[in-house]
Amino acid sequence: MRAIPEDSEQQALQLLVLKRFGMAAGTYALALLLTWITVFGGYYQAPVDTAVIGSLMIVVSQLVFFWIFYRGHNLRFRDPSLTEPQVLVGLAWLTFFLYNLGTERGSLMVLYVLVLMFAVFLPPKIFARYAVLAFCSFVGVSLGDLSLNGPDEPQALLLQASVLLVTLVWMCLFVGYVYKLRQRMRQRRYALQAHQETLRGMMRQLEDLASTDELTGLYNRRHFINKAEAELNRLRPGHYSGLALIDLDHFKRINDVYGHATGDRILQTFASVARSCLRDDDVLARYGGEEFVLLLPGTDAERFHACCERLREAFANAQPLDIQLQPGQLSLSVGLTLLSANDSLDESLQRADEALYRAKHKGRNRCEASWVTVDA
C-alpha cells in the first residue's frame, strides 16, 4: 500500500475498510451479472446502451473508490469507510437500473435492501434518511413510468411500494436496535478498559512492593539478583560491569548507642547519599541488614574504584538530621570486583565478599578490590 498510515491502529483500520470495500465491490459484480441477465433474458426494456452506461457507472465508481482507499485519502474523513457516498452511489445506480428495467422492476426492488445493508451501522437517523431516499426513488421512478406509459397495473405498483415501505420501516427499527446494542457494547468496552487500567496499576504497585526494600526504598536482594543476572547475560566479551558489596562499619555500636530507630535513619541516610552519588542506570540494593550491593554497568576498574571512593567519602561526610554523631562515626567498607562475560554471579559475589573482608580486616572505612575476572 502506497499511503502508509501513521501507526498500527490506522493500518488495522485501513485493512478493515479495504475488506468492506471488497465486499461492496463483490456485490457490484453480482449487480453487473444481474444487469446482463435481465438484458439477455429480455426483461430489460430500455436500449442496451443504457445497460452499458449502467455497467460503466459501476466500474468507474468502484475504480474511483478503490483509488481513494488505495491512496489513503479516505483517512481524512470522519468515516474512513465512506459509507454514505458508497450508499448514495449504490442507490443512484439501482434507481437508474430499475428505471430502465421497466415493469419488471418490482421483482428486483429487493436490491434496495442489499444497498442499505451497507448502511446498517450508521446512526439510525442517517439510515432513515437513506431509507426514505430509497423509497422515494422507487416510487418516483414507478410514478414517472406510470405517467409516461399510462396506467399499467397500478395495483401492482401500490403493492410493491407497500412491501418496500414495510421492509424499510422494519430495517429502520432493526438499525435502531443494532445502534443501541453497539452503544451498550462500547460502554462495556470502556468499563473493561478502565478495569484493565486499574489492574495494571495494581500490578505495577505489587511489582514495586515485591522488588523494593521497605525501609530504604532501594531494590531488595531478590530483585538485584534478577537484574545482575540479566546484566551478566547482556555483557559482551571485553566489556565489564562493576560489582561491590558495601557494609556500614560498626553498625551494631550505632544501634547500641543511639537506638534501633536511629540505626534505621542512618540506613535511610546511606540510601539517599548513595542515590545522589550514582546514575540512573546503576543498580543499588539492600543485600540484608546493613549490607548493600552495587552494580555499575559498563565500567572499568579505575572508574569503578573512583565511584566507590566517592560514595565512601560522601557517606562519611553525611549529616543525618536530628542525630548528633561524633565526627568519623559514619563510615563504610567496600569490596569491589568486576563482572565479565561468562562470569558467574555467585563467584563474583564471593570475590566481592573476600575483598570486603580484607577492607574490614585492614581497619574499615576503605575500598578493597578483587580484580581477578574470568577474562583475565
Ligand SMILES: Nc1nc2c(ncn2[C@@H]2O[C@H](COP(=O)(O)OP(=O)(O)OP(=O)(O)O)[C@@H](O)[C@H]2O)c(=O)[nH]1
Ligand atoms: N537499625 C537497624 N539495625 C539493623 C538492621 N538490620 C540489621 N541491623 C543491625 O546491624 C548490626 C550489624 O552488626 P554486625 O554484623 O556485628 O556488624 P557491624 O557492627 O557493622 O560491624 P562491622 O560490619 O564488622 O563493621 C546488627 O546489630 C543488626 O541488628 C535494620 O534494619 N535496622
